[in-house]
Amino acid sequence: MNKLYLYNTLTRQKEEFKPIKKGAVGLYTCGPTVYNYAHIGNLRTYIFEDILKRVLVYNGYKVKHVMNITDVGHLTGDRDMGEDKLEKGAKRENKTVWEIAEFYTQAFRDDMKRLNITEPNIWCKATDYIKEQIELVEILEKKGYAYKISDGIYFDIAKFKNYNQLSHQPTENLLAGARVEKNDEKKNAADFALWKFSTPLTPFVGGVKTAKRQMEWPSPWGIGFPGWAIECSAMSLAELRDQLDIHCGGVDHIDIHHTNEIAQSEAATGKKFFNYWLHGAFLNIAGGKKMAKSEDNFLTLKNAFIKKKIDPLIYRFATLQTHYRKPMEYGEEAMKNAQSGLEHLYNQVRALGQDQGKINKEFAEKFLAAVNDDLNMPKVLAMAQELLKSDLTNKDKLATILDFDKVLGLNLNQAGEPEETSAEVTILARARVKARESKNWTEADRLRREIEKLGYSAEDAKDGQRISKK
Ligand code: AMP
Numbered sequence: 001m002n003k004l005y006l007y008n009t010l011t012r013q014k015e016e017f018k019p020i021k022k023g024a025v026g027l028y029t030c031g032p033t034v035y036n037y038a039h040i041g042n043l044r045t046y047i048f049e050d051i052l053k054r055v056l057v058y059n060g061y062k063v064k065h066v067m068n069i070t071d072v073g074h075l076t077g078d079r080d081m082g083e084d085k086l087e088k089g090a091k092r093e094n095k096t097v098w099e100i101a102e103f104y105t106q107a108f109r110d111d112m113k114r115l116n117i118t119e120p121n122i123w124c125k126a127t128d129y130i131k132e133q134i135e136l137v138e139i140l141e142k143k144g145y146a147y148k149i150s151d152g153i154y155f156d157i158a159k160f161k162n163y164n165q166l167s168h169q170p171t172e173n174l175l176a177g178a179r180v181e182k183n184d185e186k187k188n189a190a191d192f193a194l195w196k197f198s199t200p201l202t203p204f205v206g207g208v209k210t211a212k213r214q215m216e217w218p219s220p221w222g223i224g225f226p227g228w229a230i231e232c233s234a235m236s237l238a239e240l241r242d243q244l245d246i247h248c249g250g251v252d253h254i255d256i257h258h259t260n261e262i263a264q265s266e267a268a269t270g271k272k273f274f275n276y277w278l279h280g281a282f283l284n285i286a287g288g289k290k291m292a293k294s295e296d297n298f299l300t301l302k303n304a305f306i307k308k309k310i311d312p313l314i315y316r317f318a319t320l321q322t323h324y325r326k327p328m329e330y331g332e333e334a335m336k337n338a339q340s341g342l343e344h345l346y347n348q349v350r351a352l353g354q355d356q357g358k359i360n361k362e363f364a365e366k367f368l369a370a371v372n373d374d375l376n377m378p379k380v381l382a383m384a385q386e387l388l389k390s391d392l393t394n395k396d397k398l399a400t401i402l403d404f405d406k407v408l409g410l411n412l413n414q415a416g417e418p419e420e421t422s423a424e425v426t427i428l429a430r431a432r433v434k435a436r437e438s439k440n441w442t443e444a445d446r447l448r449r450e451i452e453k454l455g456y457s458a459e460d461a462k463d464g465q466r467i468s469k470k
């Protein structure tokens with residue numbers, strides 16, 4: 001196995017990656033809260049995690065990837081206050097929470113497909129693991145880490161020695177940036193909810209009677225719902241057990257969500273939780289402001305790309321131009337540059353013809369060194385240009401660049417599509433390749449008809465699908 005170095009937030013340094021089980025990796029990535037579309041900032045994080053997974057696979061690891069779907073318990077306030085985001089979404093759209101969760105989960109999976117983000121091996125919905133979450137809270141209660149107040153069961157951070165191991169900051173600092181509402185009953189301001197009661201024992205909050213929740217379950221402490229962080233602890237422990245290797249999310253998860261996951265998991269099991277914690281930097285908009293759903297400054301893949309008939313893979317390409325640990329600024333200008341960058345790359349690959357030779361050893365080694373140096377994708381993109389401009393034969397260039405594309409995920413093998421193909425046709429054509437791969441012939445035929453409606457034909461040649469203008 002080659003040496004792979006990853007920046008670990010726990011130790012604040014690049015470390016050589018060593019899995020618990022030889023040749024295999026357990027990877028847990030915090031998934032979407034499905035009350036709205038993902039914004040392209042969220043999607044930046046999922047692309048970074050996809051690159052990480054592809055790099056692990058490229059290195060020969062068998063990856064078990066688990067991603068959760070948060071369909072309950074994530075409240076609008078940063079620290080267990082406010083409304084459940086799913087309940088809020090249901091009210092906004094006059095639907096049930098289950099319909100909201102179903103709809104936005106599907107929308108998220110569609111976005112993943114459009115961005116060539118590979119699906120996890122296991123999807124887990126928080127509402128499918130209520131039993132496991134209750135069991136975890138019971139253990140914490142038995143061990144003396146949990147206490148009850150009028151609106152729920154809370155974790156006492158003062159009982160856990162290493163609460164600041166991930167954030168490397170005093171607890172007061174963690175509270176400074178968060179939207180914290182005062183709760184005088186909590187023992188420490190940063191204590192967090194493990195289980196919340198549907199109807200607070202004091203039924204009036206600020207004089208307003210709280211509405212009945214759609215999602216609630218019986219528990220040893222009363223009817224309610226799980227806290228946000230407990231779901232990721234329960235699901236990762238249930239699904240990855242003895243493979244707690246890598247856990248990822250965006251940098252905003254460091255101070256609260258992941259800090260709390262670690263505290264409650266290590267308190268319950270008495271063992272180290274995950275060994276490596278990787279975090280993606282933000283996508284910012286207009287002068288360094290974080291893109292966030294709560295800020296109303298967010299763009300979805302649909303609005304920023306699909307509706308404008310811009311190929312979403314341009315966004316994937318754009319994110320690869322900035323290292324995942326550096327903040328990235330979104331702007332139309334930057335996207336235009338990414339568009340011409342990707343189009344140029346497609347043209348260069350198209351010009352190589354169809355025949356593949358051998359993967360060039362020297363470039364393959366340099367490529368591996370770059371991806372294994374904490375996923376240095378900007379370097380890989382520069383290297384791709386070096387390769388394409390080198391004096392290797394076209395056949396060897398093609399074989400080598402397509403090997404790079406196993407990690408890049410830019411569909412360079414489909415660069416042979418006619419240049420003028422519209423984004424819509426490209427999306428349909430890709431979906432058709434996927435349908436054929438999974439032998440879903442009915443769907444493949446339906447997609448062919450859709451492609452034909454747009455004035456193109458889809459032929460199935462020996463080496464893949466050919467799209468041409470009719
Ligand atoms: P959420 O659906 O809010 O739980 O967020 C999903 C993922 O997106 C998490 O890993 C967040 O850390 C991440 N995230 C949120 N906002 C941004 C942003 N502006 N840029 C990059 N990642 C983000």
Ligand code: ZN
Pocket residue numbers: 029030031232257
């Ligand atoms: Zn999580």
